Amino acid sequence: MATIKDIAKVAGVSQGTVSNVLNGKGNVSSDKMLRVEAAAHSLGYTANEKAKMLRKGSSNIIALIIPNPQDRHYVDFQISFTAFIEAQGYESVVYYSEDNAERERSLVEQIKASMAPGLACFSSVGAEAYKVYQELGFDPANVLFIERKGGPLWIGFDYAKAAADIAAYLRQCEVDSMCVVTEEKADNDETFIQLLREQYPSLSHVRTNLFNRKSKLLSLHESLPPSCVVTTHPGLARVWKNIQQSFFPETPSRLITLSTLNTLPEEDFERYELNYRYLGRKAAEQLLNALSSHQTSACVLPNNGFRTWSKSRMEPCLLRVLLLATPHSSALQHFAQKFSRETGIAISVEIASYERINEVLVSETLASEYDILRIGADVFSWDAPKVLRPLDEIPYSVDSVFTNLVEGVEQPYTHVRGRRYAIPISPSLQVLFYRKDLFEKPMYRRIYQETYHETLKVPSTFNQYNRIAGFFSNAINPISPIQYGSTLLLGKKPVVAGTEFMTRYFSYAPSLFEEGLPRLISDEAERAMQDILSLRHSISSPQTWWTEAAQEFANGKTAMTILFSNFASEFFGKNSQVSDKIGYSMVPGCRPLLGGGSLGVTRACRHPEQALRFIAWMASEPVASAVALFGGNPITASTLTNYEVIEAFPWMEMLSTGFTQALGQRTPSTNCAPFNDHKFVNLLGEAVWRCWYEQVPIKKSLQRAQQVYERERESFIR
Incomplete structure (x- = not known):
C-alpha cells in the first residue's frame, strides 16, 4: 500500500507537505496541492483512519444506542440526532441493543474501544446505568440518557402531563376500563402509568418486547378486552389493531397511542404526539455541550399532545381562490381538497402569474370574481384596503391563529393602519x-x-x-x-430588477427615504447599482x-x-x-x-365566514407544517421545531429570527397613508434596466428616477 513517503517522492514535495494536504490544512500552495492530490490518486493511496485516531488519542465518533431500527420513534430520533452531530463535523455511529442489558454493556465496551468521546443511549440497564458506564470508562458528562433516566445527563418528554391529558380526554369519552401496553425496559413509563392509575384504579399493565409483542397482545385480547388500550408507541398500537381486526372484529376497543409527531395526517388511531425529531436535535446539542463544558443537566421537552386535522361540516358553498404560481400554492391546492371533503365547502383554486394577480388587485370588477385573494407583501398596504374585507367585520375569531405565528410575520402581512385585513399564508425572506x-x-x-x-x-x-x-x-x-x-434577476417587468437594487441598497443604508423623498441621488444608491452592473x-x-x-x-x-x-x-x-x-x-x-404573501377575504365574497375559516385552517397547526413540508414556508412557530420539515429545508430554521431582521425601510414613513410600493419598486427597476440594457450612466439613471418620483409624488401615496 502506498505511503506518505511514496506520495512525497512522486509529487516532489516534503512528507510534511503531503501530510498537510491529506489532512485538509490550508497552509500549502495550490500548485503543491494539485501535485499531491494527483500523486495520491495515481498511487491509490487510502488514509489509515485508525492510525490517525491513535495519534490523536480519541476518535471523531459520537455513538448512539437505540433499542431497534424498526419502531418509528427511534428512527425519527436517530435521523435528527445524527444529522446535527454530522453537521458539527463528527461521525455518528448507531448501535442496536434490542433492549437487552447485557448486549448494551457489550456495545458500550465496543464504543469505548472505538475511542468515541461521547454517546447517547435509550438505556435498558436501569436507573443508575451511569455507574455501569463509569466502570466501562465513561464519565457521567459523556453519556446522555434519553427518556429512560439512567444518570445526571438526561433528556425526555413530560410524561406526567401526557398522563393527565390522556386521562382528561378519556373521562370525556366515558371510558370505564383501560390497559396500558409498554416496553419491558422503558422505566420512564412508570410515572405515566402511575398517574393514569390514579384516574383508573383498575388499570391493567402489559409489558412487551420486540419479540413477544404479538403473543402477549393476543393473550390480552383472548381475556376480557378493555374498552380502551393505550400504547406507548405506534408499533405496539399497530400490533393491537392488526390482532383486533384479524381475530376479534366484533369487540373493538378505543385505541390511543403515544406517537412521534406526524407532519402529514395519519388517521389509523388516535395519537398523543411527542416530537422525537425535536428530541433528537436537542439531545445532540445537549450532549455536545456537555462534552465541551463537562457539565451535566436534565431537560424536559414540551409535548405536542392531541392534534387534529378534522373540521366539522359547514353550510355548503363554493369558494373561489386566486393564488400566485409558487411551490407553496401547489401544496395548498391539495390541502384545500381535504378541507372540502371534510366540511362540504367546495374550493375552486386558480393559480396565476404575478402579472395576473396584480391585474386583479387593481380592478374591483375582476376582484369580485373571487372570494379569497392572495396578496403580496409588496402591494399589501396599497391594495388590501381596496379589495379585502377587514377581519374584524367577519363574525369568526382568528386570534388563536396569530398567537402561534413566527416572530415578525404578523405586522407586515396583516395590518394596514391598525386593522387586520388578511392572514399570512406564505411569508418568505x-x-x-x-x-x-x-x-x-x-x-x-x-x-x-x-x-x-x-x-x-x-x-x-x-x-x-x-x-x-x-x-x-x-x-x-x-x-x-x-x-x-x-x-x-432583471425580470420581464422592471419590478423584479427593483428588488435586486433594494437588496444591495439596504446593505449600505437602512432607509430608502429621507424627509419623504427617496435617497436615489446618494453614494449608497450608486454603490447598489454598481454592485448589479459588476x-x-x-x-x-x-x-x-x-x-x-x-x-x-x-x-x-x-x-x-x-x-x-x-x-x-x-x-x-x-x-x-x-x-x-x-x-x-x-x-x-x-x-x-x-416576500411571499397573505390570504384575505374579498369585499365581494358572499360567504365570508366560511372563507375565513378556510384561511385560518390553512394557517394553523398541523396543516401549516404539512404545507411547509411540500415546499412552503414556516408560518407557525411550531413548524420551526418540526425537524421533518427543517431537515428537508434547513434554511427555514434561520427564518425564526429572519423576519425581525428585515428592517429596510422602503416607504416614506411607517405611519403615513398607504404607499404604492409596487409602483415605486418598478421605478427602481426601470433605473436598473436603463443602466444594464441601455448603458445609461448610473448617476443619470438614478437622477431620472428621482425626478419621476418628485413629479408624480401624489400617485405614490393615497
Missing part, C-alpha cells in the same frame, strides 16, 4: 444560497487566498459577493469548476423570475444565488445536481427583503 462543497474545498480556498489575499468564506458584503462570483465564473477565471458565479460577466443571462434562478442553481451551473425562500424547494427537484451541496446564510448586509 431573501436567503443567500451557495455551493457549500466549493466554498469548503481546500484547493479553491487556497487559490482564492493566493489571488485575493483573503479567506474564501460566505460573503457578508456585496463587494465580497461580486469578487467570489467572479472567482467562480469561467469567463473571468478559467479554472473555475462551474460556469457562473451568480444569478441575477455581475455582467459572472452570470449566464439575467433571469426573469425566481423559479428560473432556482432551477439554474439546482442544475449545478452557479455558485451562489439570492432567492426568496419560498422558491428554494426547487433545489430538491428530481433533476437537482446540488441537493446535498447547499449552504445558506443571511444576505450580505443582513437586511433581507420580505
Whole structure:
C-alpha cells in the first residue's frame, strides 16, 4: 500500500507537505496541492483512519444506542440526532441493543474501544446505568440518557402531563376500563402509568418486547378486552389493531397511542404526539455541550399532545381562490381538497402569474370574481384596503391563529393602519444560497487566498459577493469548476430588477427615504447599482423570475444565488445536481427583503365566514407544517421545531429570527397613508434596466428616477 513517503517522492514535495494536504490544512500552495492530490490518486493511496485516531488519542465518533431500527420513534430520533452531530463535523455511529442489558454493556465496551468521546443511549440497564458506564470508562458528562433516566445527563418528554391529558380526554369519552401496553425496559413509563392509575384504579399493565409483542397482545385480547388500550408507541398500537381486526372484529376497543409527531395526517388511531425529531436535535446539542463544558443537566421537552386535522361540516358553498404560481400554492391546492371533503365547502383554486394577480388587485370588477385573494407583501398596504374585507367585520375569531405565528410575520402581512385585513399564508425572506462543497474545498480556498489575499468564506458584503462570483465564473477565471458565479434577476417587468437594487441598497443604508423623498441621488444608491452592473460577466443571462434562478442553481451551473425562500424547494427537484451541496446564510448586509404573501377575504365574497375559516385552517397547526413540508414556508412557530420539515429545508430554521431582521425601510414613513410600493419598486427597476440594457450612466439613471418620483409624488401615496 502506498505511503506518505511514496506520495512525497512522486509529487516532489516534503512528507510534511503531503501530510498537510491529506489532512485538509490550508497552509500549502495550490500548485503543491494539485501535485499531491494527483500523486495520491495515481498511487491509490487510502488514509489509515485508525492510525490517525491513535495519534490523536480519541476518535471523531459520537455513538448512539437505540433499542431497534424498526419502531418509528427511534428512527425519527436517530435521523435528527445524527444529522446535527454530522453537521458539527463528527461521525455518528448507531448501535442496536434490542433492549437487552447485557448486549448494551457489550456495545458500550465496543464504543469505548472505538475511542468515541461521547454517546447517547435509550438505556435498558436501569436507573443508575451511569455507574455501569463509569466502570466501562465513561464519565457521567459523556453519556446522555434519553427518556429512560439512567444518570445526571438526561433528556425526555413530560410524561406526567401526557398522563393527565390522556386521562382528561378519556373521562370525556366515558371510558370505564383501560390497559396500558409498554416496553419491558422503558422505566420512564412508570410515572405515566402511575398517574393514569390514579384516574383508573383498575388499570391493567402489559409489558412487551420486540419479540413477544404479538403473543402477549393476543393473550390480552383472548381475556376480557378493555374498552380502551393505550400504547406507548405506534408499533405496539399497530400490533393491537392488526390482532383486533384479524381475530376479534366484533369487540373493538378505543385505541390511543403515544406517537412521534406526524407532519402529514395519519388517521389509523388516535395519537398523543411527542416530537422525537425535536428530541433528537436537542439531545445532540445537549450532549455536545456537555462534552465541551463537562457539565451535566436534565431537560424536559414540551409535548405536542392531541392534534387534529378534522373540521366539522359547514353550510355548503363554493369558494373561489386566486393564488400566485409558487411551490407553496401547489401544496395548498391539495390541502384545500381535504378541507372540502371534510366540511362540504367546495374550493375552486386558480393559480396565476404575478402579472395576473396584480391585474386583479387593481380592478374591483375582476376582484369580485373571487372570494379569497392572495396578496403580496409588496402591494399589501396599497391594495388590501381596496379589495379585502377587514377581519374584524367577519363574525369568526382568528386570534388563536396569530398567537402561534413566527416572530415578525404578523405586522407586515396583516395590518394596514391598525386593522387586520388578511392572514399570512406564505411569508418568505431573501436567503443567500451557495455551493457549500466549493466554498469548503481546500484547493479553491487556497487559490482564492493566493489571488485575493483573503479567506474564501460566505460573503457578508456585496463587494465580497461580486469578487467570489467572479472567482467562480469561467469567463473571468478559467479554472473555475462551474460556469457562473451568480444569478441575477432583471425580470420581464422592471419590478423584479427593483428588488435586486433594494437588496444591495439596504446593505449600505437602512432607509430608502429621507424627509419623504427617496435617497436615489446618494453614494449608497450608486454603490447598489454598481454592485448589479459588476455581475455582467459572472452570470449566464439575467433571469426573469425566481423559479428560473432556482432551477439554474439546482442544475449545478452557479455558485451562489439570492432567492426568496419560498422558491428554494426547487433545489430538491428530481433533476437537482446540488441537493446535498447547499449552504445558506443571511444576505450580505443582513437586511433581507420580505416576500411571499397573505390570504384575505374579498369585499365581494358572499360567504365570508366560511372563507375565513378556510384561511385560518390553512394557517394553523398541523396543516401549516404539512404545507411547509411540500415546499412552503414556516408560518407557525411550531413548524420551526418540526425537524421533518427543517431537515428537508434547513434554511427555514434561520427564518425564526429572519423576519425581525428585515428592517429596510422602503416607504416614506411607517405611519403615513398607504404607499404604492409596487409602483415605486418598478421605478427602481426601470433605473436598473436603463443602466444594464441601455448603458445609461448610473448617476443619470438614478437622477431620472428621482425626478419621476418628485413629479408624480401624489400617485405614490393615497
